[in-house]
Amino acid sequence: MTKPSVAIVTDSIADIPSEQVKTLKISVVPAILIIEGQSYIDGEEISREEFYHRMPTMSEPATTAIPSSIAFEKEYRRLLDSGYERVLSIHVASQLSGMINAASQAAQAFNERVRIFDSKSLTMGLGFQVMEAAEASLRGQSFDAVLDVARSARDRVRLVALIDSLEYLKRSGRISWLRASLGDLLQMKLLVNVIDGVVGRLGIARTHRKGIIQLLSHVKSWGSLERIAVLHSAIPDEASAFADKVRYLCANPPLIVDVTTLIGTHVGPKAIGLAGLCR
Template sequence: MSRHVAIITDSTAYLPQQEMERHSITAVPLTVVLGDEAFEEGTEVSARSVAQALQKRKPVTTSRPGPDVFAAAYREAAAAGAEGIVSLHLSAELSGTYDAAVLAAREAPVPVRVVDTGMVAMALGFCALAAAETARAGGTLDEAVAAAEKRAHGTAAYFYVDSLDYLRRGGRIGAAQALLGSALAVKPLLQLDGGRIEPREKVRTASKAIARLEEIVVERASVAPVDIAVHHLAAAERAAQLAERLRERVPGLVDLHVSEVGAVIGAHTGPGLLGVVVSAR
């Protein structure tokens, strides 16, 4: 009989609450700072309040959880009966969250495998679900890690932003910096590549960019079966319309999630974000 394996992720996974409860997944919160006030993502600050602050050009920053926060989560999981923990986090290229988890894992009362998924948002969430499903089926610590890593390998994330300015301010723009010179003339499509935000294509208008985003996703989703997540920030109508078109055009679709991103990702992408995660099962 397999030992009980607990799954811990962070608040940028943006998993639906019912999925977290069903799979007993714990999310450690990152912090959002509005002006001089700090708030925990997921419980103390909304993405909408971040969007409003950005639109008013108020200072918005984010920070990782401290190792002590992870240490407390690991102790709690062990006290609840876990004999091993898989700790899955957003790309180390985008945040120091993974490093904080690694530090805490050294002092944990049970073995902890910390994984840099190279992902974020539901790209990370799908990895956590894969690990949780394996653990619930009696899988070992290594098997749960392998399931998450396999899911990450088969997952892609693409997104459209109205402006690169927010990514530039947050220092998360990577090679997409090269697009800034023509940022007023183009609407950029970006992707996660190697855990970094990289340029995918430049399109002249918002409508053409969103149409192109749809085509990229449909092409990627040709390897069935797949799960898809559509994320947005202050663009609910756009997201709903895109999700409906993808539902009609992707024959191998299993699950489709539509949600607004949380405050941390919203702080770096700004209002108007439209992102799609495609994850092969």
């Protein structure tokens, strides 16, 4: 079998399950989680279970940091030295993170051989774009064809979530519109979506159960799906039950993904969401 000419790189915010990372030969540059002054490599030095166990008793909110441009440069060089002709590096939305900036700085050392692509999404909204591009690369498609596949996937991804507690978003200060309406929402469950890299308010619910009903209603409006993933922060049983409710929307079985601690830092425990790739 001829080796693909295009290497696919992403960051750990993509939340792609390890089995798919291995099978699709995806390179993942991990972000950094900082807990009470101690730095941890995302997905390697602290488990998600330990993170959520510690979260309520942390003396200060956990924070996140992007990898250095040197980390990206090392990965690009490793891939190109191993025989790949080009690298397509697909990352979390530039409006939500500085990941694109670090990757772009690293790419300058390789002229046109490394291309940075803004997914305008996160978690499996990003992950599905990466998986589609990786599958195209493994089929032996050209760089331009793989890039077109990523663009098509970006146009077709959908992402919604139900956030059980706004306390963690309040601490992060990442969502500007939330600050203006926080007093009205603190006791509510918040439904959000991500469109073109922007987190938007989709609705509110007084209870978690009513929020789930709203979430299902929004997902049904997506129509037929090629891929679907149930996303959650430390509620695997509920995520599994939710996957059964949306299974009919997609010929492929839903992925169930415990979101990275970097997202959990902002949404807290008990968040649940859905990512879909429309046909």
